Amino acid sequence: MSGIFIAALLVYFFISFKSMEHAIEVYSTLDESKLPVLYVETNGYIINPMHAYIQDMGNKAVRDMITILPEDRQLKLNIWEYDHTAISAKYEIRSLNLEQLIEKGDIKSIDKDGNNTSIIVPIQNLIKKDQQYLLKVILDTGEKTLNYYTRILWTDKDHTKELEDIAIGFTLCTFDKNEAKNLSTYLESNNIADNNTLAHIDLHNSFNQITWSDTDMKLSGQYYVTLKEYDGLMSEIQIQYESEMEDEGEKTVFDNEDNYVLRYDPSRIYIMDFDRKTHEVYNKKSDSAKNKKLILGIGNDEDISVVTSENKDYIAFKSNKDLWIYEQGKNPKATEIFTLRTNDSLRQNYDKHDIKILSMEENGNVNFLLYGYINRGQHEGKTGIVYYTYDYAKETVIENFIIPLAESYEVIKNNVNRLAYLTKDKRLYMYYKGNIFGIDTNSFEVFMVESGLNDIEFASSESQRYVAYQDPKEEDIYHSRKITHIDLENNIKIDILKNDSYIRVLGFNQDDLIYGEIDEGNAESFTYDSDIPVSAIHITDAETNEKTEYKKEGLYFTNIFVDGIRIKFDEIENSVNGNYRFVKSETIISNKNTNEESEVLGTTNSGKYGKVKYIEINDIGAKEVKYQTAKNYSIERASNIELNISEASEKNHVFYAYSLGHYRGKERTLRDAYRKVHDDYGYVINEDGDIIWNRADKSAIVKINKASDKITEISQLLANANVKEAIQKIDEYTVLNATGMDMISALYYLNKGYPLIAYKNDEINYITAYDQRNITLTDINGNSQTVMGRDDAEKLFESNRNRFIAILP
Numbered sequence: 001m002s003g004i005f006i007a008a009l010l011v012y013f014f015i016s017f018k019s020m021e022h023a024i025e026v027y028s029t030l031d032e033s034k035l036p037v038l039y040v041e042t043n044g045y046i047i048n049p050m051h052a053y054i055q056d057m058g059n060k061a062v063r064d065m066i067t068i069l070p071e072d073r074q075l076k077l078n079i080w081e082y083d084h085t086a087i088s089a090k091y092e093i094r095s096l097n098l099e100q101l102i103e104k105g106d107i108k109s110i111d112k113d114g115n116n117t118s119i120i121v122p123i124q125n126l127i128k129k130d131q132q133y134l135l136k137v138i139l140d141t142g143e144k145t146l147n148y149y150t151r152i153l154w155t156d157k158d159h160t161k162e163l164e165d166i167a168i169g170f171t172l173c174t175f176d177k178n179e180a181k182n183l184s185t186y187l188e189s190n191n192i193a194d195n196n197t198l199a200h201i202d203l204h205n206s207f208n209q210i211t212w213s214d215t216d217m218k219l220s221g222q223y224y225v226t227l228k229e230y231d232g233l234m235s236e237i238q239i240q241y242e243s244e245m246e247d248e249g250e251k252t253v254f255d256n257e258d259n260y261v262l263r264y265d266p267s268r269i270y271i272m273d274f275d276r277k278t279h280e281v282y283n284k285k286s287d288s289a290k291n292k293k294l295i296l297g298i299g300n301d302e303d304i305s306v307v308t309s310e311n312k313d314y315i316a317f318k319s320n321k322d323l324w325i326y327e328q329g330k331n332p333k334a335t336e337i338f339t340l341r342t343n344d345s346l347r348q349n350y351d352k353h354d355i356k357i358l359s360m361e362e363n364g365n366v367n368f369l370l371y372g373y374i375n376r377g378q379h380e381g382k383t384g385i386v387y388y389t390y391d392y393a394k395e396t397v398i399e400n401f402i403i404p405l406a407e408s409y410e411v412i413k414n415n416v417n418r419l420a421y422l423t424k425d426k427r428l429y430m431y432y433k434g435n436i437f438g439i440d441t442n443s444f445e446v447f448m449v450e451s452g453l454n455d456i457e458f459a460s461s462e463s464q465r466y467v468a469y470q471d472p473k474e475e476d477i478y479h480s481r482k483i484t485h486i487d488l489e490n491n492i493k494i495d496i497l498k499n500d501s502y503i504r505v506l507g508f509n510q511d512d513l514i515y516g517e518i519d520e521g522n523a524e525s526f527t528y529d530s531d532i533p534v535s536a537i538h539i540t541d542a543e544t545n546e547k548t549e550y551k552k553e554g555l556y557f558t559n560i561f562v563d564g565i566r567i568k569f570d571e572i573e574n575s576v577n578g579n580y581r582f583v584k585s586e587t588i589i590s591n592k593n594t595n596e597e598s599e600v601l602g603t604t605n606s607g608k609y610g611k612v613k614y615i616e617i618n619d620i621g622a623k624e625v626k627y628q629t630a631k632n633y634s635i636e637r638a639s640n641i642e643l644n645i646s647e648a649s650e651k652n653h654v655f656y657a658y659s660l661g662h663y664r665g666k667e668r669t670l671r672d673a674y675r676k677v678h679d680d681y682g683y684v685i686n687e688d689g690d691i692i693w694n695r696a697d698k699s700a701i702v703k704i705n706k707a708s709d710k711i712t713e714i715s716q717l718l719a720n721a722n723v724k725e726a727i728q729k730i731d732e733y734t735v736l737n738a739t740g741m742d743m744i745s746a747l748y749y750l751n752k753g754y755p756l757i758a759y760k761n762d763e764i765n766y767i768t769a770y771d772q773r774n775i776t777l778t779d780i781n782g783n784s785q786t787v788m789g790r791d792d793a794e795k796l797f798e799s800n801r802n803r804f805i806a807i808l809p
Contacts, residue, residue, distance in 0.1 A: 026636040034083040043161035052146035054381040055406040066151040073123040084141040096689035157232035167237040197611040201276040234697040238661040259660035261681040273681040279320040284627040293614040316360040352409035358422040364392025372409035396632035401639040410663035421464040434648025461508040507562030526724040533558040565590040671740030703769040708782035738804040749806035759803035
């Protein structure tokens with residue numbers, strides 16, 4: 001064992017911060033938004049609002065939106081200037097991976113017509129049709145240089161007007177039940193959908209629920225449309241807007257986000273998926289506290305967090321990106337500590353930020369992080385992480401420091417969710433880009449705990465007090481003989497060591513570490529799922545004392561997934577041909593209690609609102625809750641911390657999953673990435689930003705032309721390929737291991753012009769055609785063909801563990 005803090009003093013980042021020797025408290029205000037917003041006016045709609053970035057974001061904002069160019073490529077962008085006047089502008093066009101600069105130049109004129117300002121980006125004929133690029137517009141306002149980003153696509157297959165008409169029309173119709181009758185043709189209502197909540201709605205809900213039940217909900221203000229994806233046939237469209245309703249004279253406001261997955265067909269447009277998330281803005285209703293419940297309103301669990309002080313006197317809660325503290329006792333009081341809401345609905349609906357509560361102290365002080373894109377105040381236009389403290393006695397929000405990070409909000413969110421832990425002596429530990437680092441929040445000294453980690457080599461406990469990681473110096477994730485376990489609160493580090501086997505971090509069940517053990521003799525033996533199995537699963541307590549070992553003679557465990565109190569995995573065994581054979585799927589379930597938050601956060605029914613969220617509080621009887629906001633905003637300590645860290649290079653290929661307009665995470669195999677987004681008609685991209693699977697982008701009927709010739713071509717490729725590799729590049733082709741993907745999803749690859757390799761009893765076959773009822777299966781020589789019903793084919797390939805290899809040209 002050794003103390004982290006002492007060991008970590010050996011390594012420091014460069015840190016810059018302002019002097020804190022102030023004799024007088026320095027107060028400020030969180031100014032309203034001031035930076036210009038660019039947008040595209042097309043097809044009669046205002047779409048793709050582009051917000052200003054102070055930092056150079058590279059390609060980190062590349063998936064925010066896509067803009068379709070006019071035929072002459074002269075892209076007109078309108079500018080809402082706000083408090084900054086555009087003086088000059090220029091642009092750059094690069095490949096999505098930034099490796100190629102296609103063109104750059106000045107934007108000759110900035111046209112002003114009354115209150116309207118616009119520019120035209122004069123894109124030359126250096127770009128190719130039907131290929132996506134990254135456009136960066138640099139706006140100079142004299143006071144600031146601002147960066148704006150969008151992908152662009154030049155195509156002859158521009159059906160975006162028809163697609164936008166459907167999406168916008170659908171959203172608007174939901175507020176009028178008579179108009180909405182036309183929507184019935186798109187609905188897939190069933191008995192499984194929850195028709196007692198407005199928090200989350202999709203096509204499986206009832207007509208009444210999709211049209212806001214009996215609430216008489218109204219659209220409030222402007223809606224904002226973003227074209228998230230488009231490839232000529234498939235489109236993702238996101239619409240953000242406010243709505244409101246009145247109940248007994250009190251107005252309630254809601255934030256809403258509608259996401260559509262649409263597919264164009266000359267005969268009609270298909271809504272493949274529709275998903276609406278609604279969250280009530282907590283607004284001090286007169287009846288919000290009663291019957292031992294503080295009613296937060298309509299909302300989703302992922303938008304709410306609750307932390308209670310140890311003495312139970314104070315409850316800090318985040319509801320829909322707004323932070324509050326509720327004080328129990330004789331005179332109950334609720335104080336809004338922090339919000340980025342503005343009077344401008346365009347900025348207010350730009351919600352690429354969030355808040356994490358770090359601690360709720362017994363004296364009423366709250367420590368918290370704001371992270372993502374900051375849309376107002378002195379850091380407007382920056383992305384990063386800001387550490388704040390609410391001083392209860394002074395009723396003051398204190399900005400401690402900002403860590404600027406040129407990274408997308410959702411990647412920052414993913415890292416914050418992995419680790420952001422504040423100890424009682426005020427050391428803040430975080431994880432970012434494969435680095436575990438700490439900050440002494442008293443002195444602002446920054447220290448490194450570990451670097452060079454891949455995400456899969458690291459895990460944190462539910463409380464984030466405990467972390468564990470493999471030896472980052474090893475060649476890959478399967479050959480570590482050491483796992484380091486750290487109690488961050490007490491600065492205690494313990495190394496778990498093996499001399500005759502390898503070990504892998506699998507995750508945590510609350511504060512219990514779960515790790516796998518790999519036999520030395522199997523450390524090079526991959527399964528068809530691109531995984532090396534473990535021979536034992538170990539569960540240890542917070543001091544790394546072993547609690548459970550799961551092991552079976554002759555069996556190995558693969559595809560291990562830790563999901564809260566459950567450990568899911570497949571059991572396999574060696575087969576006669578030297579490969580592994582599937583035995584069965586298994587689950588280990590812990591009997592541990594749930595976390596503290598789930599004990600105080602609940603759901604109740606509230607008349608026409610349906611299900612609403614509440615926090616359990618002490619009985620206040622006939623008393624009313626006093627509502628207020630924080631009185632002061634202090635920047636006396638406000639400092640800037642620059643992290644000079646580099647991102648750890650991936651030891652294995654990774655796949656990035658997206659759905660419904662959002663990043664869902666990265667995975668080591670295509671199977672795991674596709675499973676994250678399959679139900680939401682999502683897509684998966686590779687490390688270069690190319691889409692390599694898209695559920696919505698699949699024709700109803702496909703037949704491969706010159707199938708025999710292509711089978712011969714593929715056979716030559718396979719001779720040079722390792723079919724157990726997750727992804728590999730051979731000549732101009734990409735070979736993908738699609739094992740574990742269901743057959744219907746894998747048929748996507750026939751749309752790319754090549755047969756799908758399908759294994760039947762370890763023999764290679766090729767799927768060369770499909771329609772709504774059948775598939776055509778061709779033998780390895782390309783001679784014999786068998787037509788099978790799709791249901792029978794699905795069962796056949798499921799019995800063979802869905803072993804598929806796909807080819808992308």
